[in-house]
Amino acid sequence: MKNKTVYSQEHLLYLKKTKRRNLFVFLARFAVFGLLLAVWELAASLEWVNPFITSSPSRIGKTLADLYKSGSLFHHVGITLGETLLGFFIAVAAGYLIALLLWWSEIFRRVSEPYFVILNALPKIALGPLIIIWFGTGSKAIVSMTVLVGLIVAILNMLGGFMATDENKLLLLKSMGASKLQILLKLVVPSSLPALISMLKISVGMAWIGSIMGEYIVSKAGIGYLIVYGGQVFKLDLVMASVFVLCVLAAGMYAIVALIEKLVIKNEK
Amino acid sequence: MKEVLRFENVCMNYHTRQGETVAVKDLNFSVSEGEFVAIIGPSGCGKTTVLSLAAGLLKPTHGKVESFGASFGYMLQKDELFPWRTIEKNICLPLEIKRINTPENRARAFALAEKYGLKDFLKSYPSSLSGGMRQRAALIRTLAIDPDLLLLDEPFSALDYQTRLNVCDDVYKIIRSEKKTALLITHDISEAVSVADKIFVLTKRPASLLSAHTLDFPDGEPLKRRENKLFSHWFERLWKELNA
Numbered sequence: 001m002k003n004k005t006v007y008s009q010e011h012l013l014y015l016k017k018t019k020r021r022n023l024f025v026f027l028a029r030f031a032v033f034g035l036l037l038a039v040w041e042l043a044a045s046l047e048w049v050n051p052f053i054t055s056s057p058s059r060i061g062k063t064l065a066d067l068y069k070s071g072s073l074f075h076h077v078g079i080t081l082g083e084t085l086l087g088f089f090i091a092v093a094a095g096y097l098i099a100l101l102l103w104w105s106e107i108f109r110r111v112s113e114p115y116f117v118i119l120n121a122l123p124k125i126a127l128g129p130l131i132i133i134w135f136g137t138g139s140k141a142i143v144s145m146t147v148l149v150g151l152i153v154a155i156l157n158m159l160g161g162f163m164a165t166d167e168n169k170l171l172l173l174k175s176m177g178a179s180k181l182q183i184l185l186k187l188v189v190p191s192s193l194p195a196l197i198s199m200l201k202i203s204v205g206m207a208w209i210g211s212i213m214g215e216y217i218v219s220k221a222g223i224g225y226l227i228v229y230g231g232q233v234f235k236l237d238l239v240m241a242s243v244f245v246l247c248v249l250a251a252g253m254y255a256i257v258a259l260i261e262k263l264v265i266k267n268e269k
Numbered sequence: 270m271k272e273v274l275r276f277e278n279v280c281m282n283y284h285t286r287q288g289e290t291v292a293v294k295d296l297n298f299s300v301s302e303g304e305f306v307a308i309i310g311p312s313g314c315g316k317t318t319v320l321s322l323a324a325g326l327l328k329p330t331h332g333k334v335e336s337f338g339a340s341f342g343y344m345l346q347k348d349e350l351f352p353w354r355t356i357e358k359n360i361c362l363p364l365e366i367k368r369i370n371t372p373e374n375r376a377r378a379f380a381l382a383e384k385y386g387l388k389d390f391l392k393s394y395p396s397s398l399s400g401g402m403r404q405r406a407a408l409i410r411t412l413a414i415d416p417d418l419l420l421l422d423e424p425f426s427a428l429d430y431q432t433r434l435n436v437c438d439d440v441y442k443i444i445r446s447e448k449k450t451a452l453l454i455t456h457d458i459s460e461a462v463s464v465a466d467k468i469f470v471l472t473k474r475p476a477s478l479l480s481a482h483t484l485d486f487p488d489g490e491p492l493k494r495r496e497n498k499l500f501s502h503w504f505e506r507l508w509k510e511l512n513a
Binding site: 166168169171172173174175176177178182186187190191193 | 326341342343345346347351353362363365367414420
């Protein structure tokens with residue numbers, strides 16, 4: 001099937017056009033970024049806007065360089081990244097297991113449903129004071145906040161994936177005399193793989209919300225700490241630089257999940 | 270001939286909040302070894318319920334479903350091949366479920382697959398097969414455990430007409446050459462007439478036996494039957510019974 005095929009002129013033209021358009025989109029993305037930076041820089045240096053309030057790309061760059069030189073950039077990045085990743089993995093793993101239990105037992109599912117609905121709607125930050133008192137003012141509190149923010153969403157998303165298992169495939173396995181455990185392992189878990197991937201993607205975002213929110217409430221270091229500190233002492237360059245670092249980290253983590261998706265889902269279609 | 274399945278005064282009631290539905294009432298019939306039996310009935314008469322009862326997926330409210338220890342394989346409307354498994358792994362699925370995934374059983378299943386033209390597809394994923402080939406793979410999966418009785422739940426109805434006639438012919442030949450007993454339920458009279466030795470007609474809900482016919486075609490194959498004069502005779506007769 002994968003022998004060399006001879007394409008018609010029209011097809012070659014079509015391929016060329018598609019390629020050119022994709023290249024255009026790719027370049028345009030960078031161009032937009034560059035343009036935004038340039039306008040921002042220009043507006044700040046010509047004092048169309050007050051650079052003390054809006055900061056500017058060059059000031060952000062300088063702030064980052066200073067942070068890097070003083071060695072504190074990777075210190076803060078490391079702390080936030082560690083808290084985020086730990087919270088992410090705990091939320092995802094616990095969410096998956098709890099969703100499995102809920103799938104297994106209809107009674108458990110029905111009894112717990114209103115609790116999950118309410119916990120899902122509750123703004124988790126309302127629990128901030130409790131978390132500080134229960135878990136102290138260290139990283140433990142921040143990881144707890146991260147788990148709290150991500151867990152319910154992870155459970156509900158995963159349960160949705162488990163419950164969407166094809167009825168006819170269930171019937172087929174039952175007709176073969178499959179046990180519930182066999183149905184789980186041979187059908188429900190593999191068929192919910194796309195749901196797992198989408199749950200991971202959502203959880204990446206949730207983990208960042210949780211860890212930064214946690215650092216806002218209580219922290220001595222981390223990106224969230226830098227943002228709050230920068231805001232308090234009116235060093236908006238520091239706030240902007242921290243947000244930029246956050247963008248890079250979040251994009252990187254999302255890219256990793258997207259890569260996993262590509263590796264895992266390649267056979268199905 | 271040895272019986273492999275017998276329904277004795279079988280009744281089946283469904284319970285929902287809205288009330289009770291009698292799906293099957295006093296149904297009696299039996300299937301003997303080597304027969305190809307088709308059950309037809311008006312749509313919504315509870316045909317699938319009958320098949321679920323035969324498979325033991327449902328317990329009758331009253332009466333008895335006797336299967337004499339026969340093993341069975343169930344084939345559904347769609348192939349229901351698992352897209353994350355290769356054809357080879359799909360075919361072995363019932364062996365895994367029944368914990369008899371031995372080298373001998375696997376070899377037997379693969380031999381069947383090879384015999385019926387799936388050899389080159391064993392390592393492929395279902396998505397790369399045509400609808401007809403997929404249904405054939407589903408049949409081989411059903412045959413992998415060497416069942417005594419095949420339960421076919423409108424296995425061709427999801428295919429387009431052209432493919433349907435061919436796959437029907439295909440499945441018929443495979444079932445015949447493997448000397449299997451089969452119970453087919455369908456709403457398609459012409460399909461029933463083209464494959465079955467015996468046809469049981471069900472009444473409207475609650476389903477019970479309206480009539481039983483033994484077909485007398487000299488030539489067995491579905492496509493040849495469709496050319497036979499008897500075909501339209503049987504079709505009309507059953508049509509009238511169903512619409513009486």
